[in-house]
Amino acid sequence: MTQHVRGVIAPGKNEPVRVETILVPDPGPGEAVVQVRACGVCHTDLHYKQGGINDDFPFLLGHEASGIVESVGEGVTEVAPGDFVILNWRAVCGQCRACLRGRPQYCFNTHNARQKMTLEDGTELSPALGIGAFAEKTLVAAGQCTKVDPAVSPAVAGLLGCGVMAGIGAAINTGGVGRGDSVAVIGCGGVGDAAIAGSRLAGAGRIIAVDIDDRKLEMARRMGATHTVNSRSTDPVEAIRELTGGFGADVVIEAVGHPETYKQAFYARDLAGTVVLVGVPTPEMTLELPLLDVFGRGGSLKSSWYGDCLPSRDFPMLIDLHLQGRLDLGAFVTETIGLGDVEKAFARMHEGDVLRSVVEF
Ligand SMILES: NC(=O)c1ccc[n+]([C@@H]2O[C@H](COP(=O)([O-])OP(=O)(O)OC[C@H]3O[C@@H](n4cnc5c(N)ncnc54)[C@H](O)[C@@H]3O)[C@@H](O)[C@H]2O)c1
Numbered sequence: 001m002t003q004h005v006r007g008v009i010a011p012g013k014n015e016p017v018r019v020e021t022i023l024v025p026d027p028g029p030g031e032a033v034v035q036v037r038a039c040g041v042c043h044t045d046l047h048y049k050q051g052g053i054n055d056d057f058p059f060l061l062g063h064e065a066s067g068i069v070e071s072v073g074e075g076v077t078e079v080a081p082g083d084f085v086i087l088n089w090r091a092v093c094g095q096c097r098a099c100l101r102g103r104p105q106y107c108f109n110t111h112n113a114r115q116k117m118t119l120e121d122g123t124e125l126s127p128a129l130g131i132g133a134f135a136e137k138t139l140v141a142a143g144q145c146t147k148v149d150p151a152v153s154p155a156v157a158g159l160l161g162c163g164v165m166a167g168i169g170a171a172i173n174t175g176g177v178g179r180g181d182s183v184a185v186i187g188c189g190g191v192g193d194a195a196i197a198g199s200r201l202a203g204a205g206r207i208i209a210v211d212i213d214d215r216k217l218e219m220a221r222r223m224g225a226t227h228t229v230n231s232r233s234t235d236p237v238e239a240i241r242e243l244t245g246g247f248g249a250d251v252v253i254e255a256v257g258h259p260e261t262y263k264q265a266f267y268a269r270d271l272a273g274t275v276v277l278v279g280v281p282t283p284e285m286t287l288e289l290p291l292l293d294v295f296g297r298g299g300s301l302k303s304s305w306y307g308d309c310l311p312s313r314d315f316p317m318l319i320d321l322h323l324q325g326r327l328d329l330g331a332f333v334t335e336t337i338g339l340g341d342v343e344k345a346f347a348r349m350h351e352g353d354v355l356r357s358v359v360e361f
């Protein structure tokens, strides 16, 4: 039977978000209905609201979530009602060209629920990243549910569903940060700080945090940054070079999503080093670089979607490290809020005093 639940809708470009009643159908074949326990507010939700991702309004926002599987549709074997899961936006298909080459972390054909959730008047909703978890319940593809140890707090677990996984994976999976590497991270929000925590986990030597806000730099230090640079007052390229023997860092991770900070990352990297773009640009942004510098500086320029993660491999492993006390995922949760507070959380994101606001149910 279709269920009526409360969810947070972005009705149109730049309009304030609001809580509305949404209709969640019973799961069809390959689908699951999940009772959401917690969902973090990610910058990508704000991008959706601002029309920076696409124009498929109205959106059902929220995608960094954990919950309990309530019911599953026909043919679902990977999860069962009662399982504690993190929702992922990489439900590996097993059949696309990436999967068939043994690279499921790049799956090009990840799937979502086939049925639509709607408003009471029948308007179809576009769930953010195919999830839509600022809602008491949501409908997803069963492959979007990754089972993890229920001993972890739901607020902490949910963060692995997007930003924290994207950041840790940008360092460990995409950037290939290893023991002794020097790393610089530009932009120290939830994603950048996770890249810092991931670099520490991987055994990086120097970890240089760059931001325009001193409070963010303070938090970055707690996550594992060994040096901090406020790029409002100091040229970050020069500062990073100075801190790395005059050469630049082995891996520079851009976690803002701006051409200006991307250029900083490009020039703050040592010859043959790696630049990882994990920040998400908006459609009008363009980048101009001397092609000779692209050639002459060597190395690799990579983008990181979701930290090149494989949810079935990475989520349980990172939760395990957290439960062992080796990865402080709890430090990312600045505040827990109610479903009606998402608009305020966007404002706080701009004020810069939170890493993550997490909606709890
Ligand atoms: N690639 C992915 O899979 C993925 C996943 C999640 C989020 N993201 C993206 O990552 C980016 C960061 O997300 P977040 O949730 O951490 O956002 P956030 O708003 O919490 O953090 C952004 C940080 O960048 C800093 N900043 C802004 N302008 C800067 C500048 N010019 N120089 C240095 N620092 C600057 C801010 O002070 C803030 O600390 C966003 O673009 C988001 O959409 C990407």
Ligand SMILES: [Zn+2]
Pocket (backbone or CB within 6 Å): 092, 093, 094, 095, 096, 097, 098, 099, 100, 104, 106, 107, 108, 109, 110
């Ligand atoms: Zn695939």
Ligand SMILES: [Zn+2]
Pocket (backbone or CB within 6 Å): 042, 043, 044, 045, 063, 064, 162, 163
């Ligand atoms: Zn996100």
